[in-house]
Amino acid sequence: MTVLELSTVSKRYGQELAVDNISFQVEEGRIVSLLGPSGCGKTTTLRLVAGFEVPDGGDILIRGESVRRKRPYERNLGLVFQDYALFPHMSVEANIAFGLRERGVPPSEFPARIRSVLDLVKLPDYGKRNPHQLSGGQQQRVALARALVTRPSLLLLDEPLSNLDAKLRDSLRVELRQILTSAGITTIIVTHDQSEAMSLADHIIVMNRGRIMQRGSAEEIYGAPANKFVADFIGQTNWFRGRLNGGRFVTEDGLSITIAGKAPGGAVELGIRPERIAVQTKGTTVAVGVNALDGVIDKTEYLGSTIHHWVRLANGRRIHAVVQNNGQCFARDGESIRIEIRPEDCLLLAPDEQDPPEPRDGRQPICTHVLQEGEGGRRKVS
Amino acid sequence: MKRLADNVLGLMVGCLSIATIAFLVAPLLIATVMSFDSREFLGAFPPPSLSLQWYVGFFSDASYLKGLQVSLILALAATALSCLVGVAAAFTLDRYSFPGKETLSAFFLSPLVVPHVIIGFSLLLFFSTIGVFDGWVRLIGGHLIITVPYVIRTTLASLVGIRKSLTEAALILGATERRAFWKVTVPLAKTGIATGAVFAFAYSMDDVSVSLFLTGPDFYTLPVAMTAAMRSAFDLRIAAAAVCLIVLTIALIWFLDRVVGLDKVIGQGVYHK
Numbered sequence: 001m002t003v004l005e006l007s008t009v010s011k012r013y014g015q016e017l018a019v020d021n022i023s024f025q026v027e028e029g030r031i032v033s034l035l036g037p038s039g040c041g042k043t044t045t046l047r048l049v050a051g052f053e054v055p056d057g058g059d060i061l062i063r064g065e066s067v068r069r070k071r072p073y074e075r076n077l078g079l080v081f082q083d084y085a086l087f088p089h090m091s092v093e094a095n096i097a098f099g100l101r102e103r104g105v106p107p108s109e110f111p112a113r114i115r116s117v118l119d120l121v122k123l124p125d126y127g128k129r130n131p132h133q134l135s136g137g138q139q140q141r142v143a144l145a146r147a148l149v150t151r152p153s154l155l156l157l158d159e160p161l162s163n164l165d166a167k168l169r170d171s172l173r174v175e176l177r178q179i180l181t182s183a184g185i186t187t188i189i190v191t192h193d194q195s196e197a198m199s200l201a202d203h204i205i206v207m208n209r210g211r212i213m214q215r216g217s218a219e220e221i222y223g224a225p226a227n228k229f230v231a232d233f234i235g236q237t238n239w240f241r242g243r244l245n246g247g248r249f250v251t252e253d254g255l256s257i258t259i260a261g262k263a264p265g266g267a268v269e270l271g272i273r274p275e276r277i278a279v280q281t282k283g284t285t286v287a288v289g290v291n292a293l294d295g296v297i298d299k300t301e302y303l304g305s306t307i308h309h310w311v312r313l314a315n316g317r318r319i320h321a322v323v324q325n326n327g328q329c330f331a332r333d334g335e336s337i338r339i340e341i342r343p344e345d346c347l348l349l350a351p352d353e354q355d356p357p358e359p360r361d362g363r364q365p366i367c368t369h370v371l372q373e374g375e376g377g378r379r380k381v382s
Numbered sequence: 383m384k385r386l387a388d389n390v391l392g393l394m395v396g397c398l399s400i401a402t403i404a405f406l407v408a409p410l411l412i413a414t415v416m417s418f419d420s421r422e423f424l425g426a427f428p429p430p431s432l433s434l435q436w437y438v439g440f441f442s443d444a445s446y447l448k449g450l451q452v453s454l455i456l457a458l459a460a461t462a463l464s465c466l467v468g469v470a471a472a473f474t475l476d477r478y479s480f481p482g483k484e485t486l487s488a489f490f491l492s493p494l495v496v497p498h499v500i501i502g503f504s505l506l507l508f509f510s511t512i513g514v515f516d517g518w519v520r521l522i523g524g525h526l527i528i529t530v531p532y533v534i535r536t537t538l539a540s541l542v543g544i545r546k547s548l549t550e551a552a553l554i555l556g557a558t559e560r561r562a563f564w565k566v567t568v569p570l571a572k573t574g575i576a577t578g579a580v581f582a583f584a585y586s587m588d589d590v591s592v593s594l595f596l597t598g599p600d601f602y603t604l605p606v607a608m609t610a611a612m613r614s615a616f617d618l619r620i621a622a623a624a625v626c627l628i629v630l631t632i633a634l635i636w637f638l639d640r641v642v643g644l645d646k647v648i649g650q651g652v653y654h655k
């Protein structure tokens with residue numbers, strides 16, 4: 001069942017088009033992430049869904065019903081704010097009970113529902129505390145509990161982990177995913193952090209300048225970016241301009257690289273992810289079909305788990321390569337080496353347009369195939 | 383050398399602070415002590431012996447008592463109305479953006495900078511023109527104008543500290559705009575509102591310049607009665623009246639401390655974390 005559907009939604013602030021004709025659907029039980037840089041329209045989209053903003057064009061449907069004219073309190077949504085927005089003058093329990101009371105749940109049910117949701121977020125004994133007595137991570141979980149206790153048809157998370165420090169973020173990310181999965185709730189996560197989107201969501205919608213750039217699983221978006229923006233926003237890429245010549249790509253600076261698969265017509269940019277580039281000592285044999293280029297290590301950054309190399313090729317071009325630190329010795333600055341690129345690791349893209357085309361069929365259901373895989377795995381919380 | 387300059391400056395600031403406090407408190411202390419003077423005439427400080435004669439005189443003077451009664455009722459009415467109008471205005475200014483918002487805000491706060499004499503005189507002309515001669519209506523109208531800016535200012539200061547996401551959280555949890563206002567906004571802004579109410583009450587009790595224009599020979603406030611008495615028969619009953627007003631103010635602050643917490647009224651309540 002489709003829980004949320006946006007159909008050709010636009011929102012303008014003054015001259016600026018914050019959300020430009022976007023359409024997508026979210027199926028029951030899915031976790032979808034809106035990913036993009038700040039100002040890409042993801043937060044505006046969230047606010048449109050929540051009802052804090054009214055779209056200038058298009059329609060928003062929740063469970064098949066248009067909510068265009070509905071106030072936030074008529075939409076049965078849950079929202080975890082970036083700053084958590086816990087009521088400072090109420091205890092944790094009172095914060096959680098707020099939504100129950102406002103939605104007319106009989107007070108006799110409050111204790112059981114509050115207990116069960118506090119158990120879910122693993123804060124069973126924190127009911128009597130005040131929000132300011134909690135750490136950032138605990139506040140976030142209380143905010144999550146407050147949003148979940150009313151059993152909304154859709155949960156919205158606004159930059160859920162951005163207010164936490166890096167170490168805590170990693171552990172809470174895992175926990176958040178666990179809570180969402182066991183609650184079995186349809187969720188939209190707005191984030192600018194690619195790893196947050198990739199680890200939490202089963203479907204990612206990449207946005208830029210108010211438009212949807214690409215949608216798909218983390219694997220699809222990282223492995224086959226639809227355009228240069230997506231490739232650059234998610235991960236790093238070495239870019240080469242040039243032209244196709246049979247099964248090879250000839251760069252402007254004279255490199256000839258064997259490519260694999262079908263290239264889009266008029267492809268003029270070749271992208272190679274740094275971690276797909278192998279750095280080998282000279283003299284070892286090259287596997288058949290693999291591109292091999294000679295170069296010298298210009299600069300090396302030792303980052304612990306990975307080692308970043310900047311390799312100067314014979315023609316002067318600098319290449320960024322990342323290798324895993326597997327404990328064996330690695331190339332040092334000034335060392336002559338050879339880089340190897342497999343043809344299937346070459347990303348070929350058409351020239352980056354000012355406004356990359358978004359499929360206009362708008363209503364295409366997103367990632368129904370992933371839904372089928374994951375559907376059985378979810379349980380509803382009490 | 384640098385350090386010496388710092389120390390000297392620090393010492394000077396300390397001395398200045400002490401001088402300021404002395405300057406603020408000394409007149410009050412002198413008035414308080416003098417109000418217990420047992421002499422029949424206005425003598426030199428300190429009084430040779432103490433008595434309650436001026437208090438007895440104050441509380442047995444019909445004109446003072448009448449003024450006190452009018453002042454108290456007027457201050458309560460003006461405070462209640464000010465809170466109603468001021469909170470509504472502050473909420474509107476904080477919550478919505480509309481053309482002319484800055485102008486409106488400046489207009490609401492303008493009685494703070496316009497001399498009260500001018501307000502009083504203008505009101506006198508205004509009320510006469512529109513034919514309002516009832517003393518209560520005139521005084522409440524006048525006091526509303528001078529007290530409302532304080533309520534707006536203190537309420538606005540505490541509203542600005544309330545994150546917008548808190549109201550939005552209430553809405554998304556199912557509360558209507560009205561419920562969100564009463565359940566989230568008002569409890570968080572109550573210290574600001576209470577502070578504004580205390581200011582409003584104090585300024586209303588204290589006002590002479592506006593009231594002077596709006597009162598008559600048989601309808602006046604306590605400060606107006608005191609001013610009149612000072613001109614005709616100057617005696618220490620005025621000091622006794624002043625002490626009564628000080629006690630009333632302290633009682634009010636004590637009450638506020640018990641209800642909302644004084645530390646909150648002064649600090650945290652205005653600027654939330």
